[in-house]
Amino acid sequence: AYMVIVSYQYNAGGAVLSTILTDEAGKTLISAETATIIAAVFIIAYTMLAGLVSVAYTDVGNGIIMTISLLIAFPILWFKAGGWSGMEVAFTGMGKSQHMQFFxxxxxxxxxxxxxxxxxxxxxDANMYQRFFASKDAEGARSATIILVFVVLIIELLIIASAWVSASMIPDAEVGKHVLIYAAHRFLPPFLGAIMMTTMVGIIISTADSYLLVPATTLMRDIYLNYINPKASEKKIVLLSRLLVLALGIVAFIVSKGFAESxxxxxxxxxxxxxxxxxxxxxxxxxxxxxxxxxxxxxxxxxxxxxxxxxxxxxxxxxxxxxxxxxxxxxxxxxxxxxxxxxxxxxxxxxxxxx
Structure with a gap:
């Protein structure tokens, strides 16, 4: 299950790269397959070198930047779409008038x-519990959880609303699969769009390395150290953990290839x-x-x-x-x-x- 989650992070990273790297006519300069390979190589290497520290600091930075950028981006997208009436006309023209209904x-x-x-x-989710146990104390974990609930609620509502508004301006179904990526690239001011795209990349990397680290740590601690080599040195544990991340990353890439056409x-x-x-x-x-x-x-x-x-x-x-x-x-x-x-x-x- 974790490898499937990592696999579509590769695809999402590739989608961001292929959207950014375009010529003046809007034609992509890099194929989706090549972009996915580049994303996979970077994510695997980053996870092998940075470990859990990469997850903690990336998450904090991403959360702050994404909340601010979405709060600024949503009103811009709303007015660009023409508000409620403009969206209603646009969706009706696409034959999607039901998109104005709540569900x-x-x-x-x-x-x-x-x-x-x-x-x-x-x-x-083991990643969530991993973050709880990485807190300095129980009180810190409790406070962080309360903040987490409200911040995630705000971010998720803004993501859904921004995607909904942006979809009214994107008649192309193929582009619509990557609606927020496309909206950040085409509809937002360059500086804000760049921040949004950077945040998306950060979220992709954070998600992928989290779901690579957990199974690698589980295999190392629960199987290797318990049943194979309980007296392994710290240096050997670090080396083998990185090799496990590499192996799992390759498995996830194979999975992404298998799902590419489905x-x-x-x-x-x-x-x-x-x-x-x-x-x-x-x-x-x-x-x-x-x-x-x-x-x-x-x-x-x-x-x-x-x-x-x-x-x-x-x-x-x-x-x-x-x-x-x-x-x-x-x-x-x-x-x-x-x-x-x-x-x-x-x-x-x-x-x-x-x-």
Whole structure:
């Protein structure tokens, strides 16, 4: 799941590069494939050399700069689009009048399909807990979390609103996939656009190196140091950790190549979030808040969440017995999280009685 998340950061980095590097006619000077390779090489090298320090300082800088730049950019985009009436005319002209509705073309079930995977990811995301434990003390972590909730809410609302307004000025569906990148390059004043693009690159790098560092650290601490070489020197640990980052980065690049001609960033993101969220989050939350949870229940939850996600997505022939319309309208997140929680509770209760 983490490698899928890293893979579309490569693609996003490539999209930024190919958007920036254009000639006077607006034609890109670099292919998407070459741009993706450049982004992947830079991200892997940066993560290998900088480690967790890169994540901490990049996140702080990005958060401050992005909040300020979005607060300035949104009014500019709003007036450039002609306000509410201008957007309504533009969307109607594109045949997308439903985009002026709050949920657009999406049903309540679609909203659940889209929102539940990232919610589950955030609840159990190892990167978030890594940052909590990197705090100097518990009080600092608590204060940072309170600030985090409000700042993230502001940033997310500004991102959604800016993308919505910008979309009214972009009739080209292909360009619309990278709406904020295109808007920063074409619709904002050069200085502000440059800041926005720089911030986007920083977010891409921060996300990618976070999702490379966590599995590398897990493999090193939980497997290598526990079972292979418990007495390894600090120098060897650092070297092997960097080699693991390199190996995982290459795996993520291979994954990005495999997805290049299929689904877009959004679909891949939801798939990766579901694999992780349905498998890990129920067991993690239970470990902190439910004393009756057992290790057997946690293992059953992880296995069932992963297996159901993969089978629902990759083996549609297995679900032909379901009533018509259910499989096509329900994403893998709902059956996966339900099976994961049922397995966690059921197996925990059974094994608890035996003990």
């Amino acid at each position: 657009g073309v999406y049903s309540g079930l679609d909203i659940i399909n889209f929102c539940l995977p990232p919610f589950l990811l955030i609840l159990g 689904e877009g960033f959004f679909e891949r993101a939801l798939y990766a979030y579901t694999i992780y969220g349905a498998a890990i989050t129920p067991a993690l939350v239970a470990a902190m808040f439910w004393k009756a949870a057992t290790k057997e229940g946690a293992v059953a939850s992880i296995l069932s969440g992963t297996v159901v996600t993969l089978l629902w997505k990759e083996a549609p022939n297995l679900w032909t017995w379901l009533p018509a319309g259910i499989y096509g309208s329900v994403d893998e997140v709902l059956p996966a999280i339900c099976c994961s929680v049922i397995a966690l509770v059921g197996v925990s209760l059974i094994t608890k009685r035996k003990s």
